[in-house]
Amino acid sequence: MDEPVLLTGAGGQVGRAILEGIGDQYDWRLFFHSQPDEEPEAEYFVGDVTDDEVVTDAMADVGAVVHLAGDPRKTAPWDSVLSNNIDGTQNMYEIAVDHGVEKFVFASSNHAVGAFETDERTPEMYRTHDEFRLDGSEFPRPGNLYGVSKATGEILGRYYHDEYGITVCNIRIGNLTRGHPPIDYERGQAMWLSHRDCAQIHACALEADYEFEIVYGISDNDRKYYSIERAKEVLGYRPMDNSAEWNGDEKVADEN
Amino acid sequence: MDEPVLLTGAGGQVGRAILEGIGDQYDWRLFFHSQPDEEPEAEYFVGDVTDDEVVTDAMADVGAVVHLAGDPRKTAPWDSVLSNNIDGTQNMYEIAVDHGVEKFVFASSNHAVGAFETDERTPEMYRTHDEFRLDGSEFPRPGNLYGVSKATGEILGRYYHDEYGITVCNIRIGNLTRGHPPIDYERGQAMWLSHRDCAQIHACALEADYEFEIVYGISDNDRKYYSIERAKEVLGYRPMDNSAEWNGDEKVADEN
Numbered sequence: 001m002d003e004p005v006l007l008t009g010a011g012g013q014v015g016r017a018i019l020e021g022i023g024d025q026y027d028w029r030l031f032f033h034s035q036p037d038e039e040p041e042a043e044y045f046v047g048d049v050t051d052d053e054v055v056t057d058a059m060a061d062v063g064a065v066v067h068l069a070g071d072p073r074k075t076a077p078w079d080s081v082l083s084n085n086i087d088g089t090q091n092m093y094e095i096a097v098d099h100g101v102e103k104f105v106f107a108s109s110n111h112a113v114g115a116f117e118t119d120e121r122t123p124e125m126y127r128t129h130d131e132f133r134l135d136g137s138e139f140p141r142p143g144n145l146y147g148v149s150k151a152t153g154e155i156l157g158r159y160y161h162d163e164y165g166i167t168v169c170n171i172r173i174g175n176l177t178r179g180h181p182p183i184d185y186e187r188g189q190a191m192w193l194s195h196r197d198c199a200q201i202h203a204c205a206l207e208a209d210y211e212f213e214i215v216y217g218i219s220d221n222d223r224k225y226y227s228i229e230r231a232k233e234v235l236g237y238r239p240m241d242n243s244a245e246w247n248g249d250e251k252v253a254d255e256n
Numbered sequence: 257m258d259e260p261v262l263l264t265g266a267g268g269q270v271g272r273a274i275l276e277g278i279g280d281q282y283d284w285r286l287f288f289h290s291q292p293d294e295e296p297e298a299e300y301f302v303g304d305v306t307d308d309e310v311v312t313d314a315m316a317d318v319g320a321v322v323h324l325a326g327d328p329r330k331t332a333p334w335d336s337v338l339s340n341n342i343d344g345t346q347n348m349y350e351i352a353v354d355h356g357v358e359k360f361v362f363a364s365s366n367h368a369v370g371a372f373e374t375d376e377r378t379p380e381m382y383r384t385h386d387e388f389r390l391d392g393s394e395f396p397r398p399g400n401l402y403g404v405s406k407a408t409g410e411i412l413g414r415y416y417h418d419e420y421g422i423t424v425c426n427i428r429i430g431n432l433t434r435g436h437p438p439i440d441y442e443r444g445q446a447m448w449l450s451h452r453d454c455a456q457i458h459a460c461a462l463e464a465d466y467e468f469e470i471v472y473g474i475s476d477n478d479r480k481y482y483s484i485e486r487a488k489e490v491l492g493y494r495p496m497d498n499s500a501e502w503n504g505d506e507k508v509a510d511e512n
Contacts, residue, residue, distance in 0.1 A: 078346055090334055115418035139395060142415045152408045159398045162371035
């Protein structure tokens with residue numbers, strides 16, 4: 001990707017993981033919701049993704065968008081996700097296709113399918129021996145209104161791909177934590193995404209050749225109930241981490 | 257269903273077909289967007305489904321909701337479907353679960369899956385010999401922003417069912433025309449829904465015992481590419497019409 005890549009939500013947790021990991025590999029154009037504390041090294045914009053004017057300015061000459069911006073709270077109220085996540089994502093797509101942007105990577109979420117974690121299936125589904133898998137082809141089952149907004153973002157991507165041909169990758173991001181997996185939290189260990197795997201899967205989504213994809217963004221955790229086969233096959237994703245390699249906050253030494 | 261059934265969009269095409277067909281079978285409470293020309297025989301409300309106050313009044317003591325209201329135009333602009341269709345449907349669900357409503361029937365649309373009709377598949381998929389079928393389990397592929405809003409309505413239903421236990425049936429309504437199928441319009445013949453079949457499938461959705469369903473609301477057309485097996489099996493739907501029985505606007509006589 002030689003042209004600039006517009007990264008929204010650049011100040012958030014996922015945005016920081018991406019910039020730390022692959023910040024020097026792209027000509028980034030950053031989009032922040034509020035003025036960042038430190039002056040960014042890349043060109044940047046501050047505004048709301050529902051604001052046509054600033055998004056239009058930010059989209060000029062962009063080759064790809066990585067759209068992370070939105071209310072990230074799983075308890076976010078409807079009015080906030082309706083505006084920030086649903087309306088904001090539609091605005092990003094509309095202006096992206098207007099500008100002939102080639103590729104759009106959308107930060108979806110495990111919460112788009114959170115209600116598959118039924119009382120009958122949990123906690124067994126979080127454990128290594130359990131063989132239940134979601135593969136990205138399923139009809140969404142959001143666990144909260146935030147998840148509804150993320151599933152809607154995926155469907156907007158489906159529409160803008162089918163109607164305008166823009167390449168779309170939806171990454172259902174798991175549990176991103178820095179350094180080590182969540183402790184004493186089986187669900188979080190099942191869907192852990194390390195910072196370096198987070199950066200890598202976004203680079204894969206920017207580089208690979210595909211049409212429309214929904215993939216799970218997690219590390220290669222023994223406990224996983226999200227399949228990463230599609231991400232490996234289509235995007236060339238090669239996760240380097242696995243929550244099973246950690247015991248508490250200590251990495252388990254490889255005995256060999 | 258002994259308790260009142262709240263029907264939104266009561267003045268629209270689908271609402272009129274339902275009231276003509278099964279108007280005397282339920283204690284209807286009607287919800288209109290604007291004052292109807294003729295005084296309705298049933299109790300009624302006039303307002304916007306995004307308005308908490310009038311929806312709350314209308315929802316009192318209701319046993320089931322048939323939610324048809326929304327901007328029905330396939331070319332409706334985003335701002336309209338975002339408010340009328342997406343926000344309005346969320347408001348209806350929120351107030352329905354607040355009031356302990358048992359069942360929610362949502363008028364989804366063929367446009368939620370319109371982009372399955374690719375250049376490669378059409379017009380063959382509209383023809384009797386073609387075996388392509390959609391069955392309601394597929395990830396939506398909307399053909400327009402109206403279709404995005406209907407797919408989002410389905411996902412809202414999935415969430416409110418999973419979270420609150422309300423029974424939900426989404427009916428992806430085909431091409432509803434009065435009297436006879438569309439003429440010289442293969443797609444419309446493939447997804448024709450006669451008025452009496454429209455009324456019947458809604459009665460089935462109100463009477464049957466199920467949890468969460470997505471079904472296709474069409475007559476038993478020879479040309480169909482939407483499966484009606486699920487509607488027959490789970491709802492007990494027994495369509496009486498078939499667009500193939502019509503030739504132009506004349507009904508084809510049964511030779512036997």
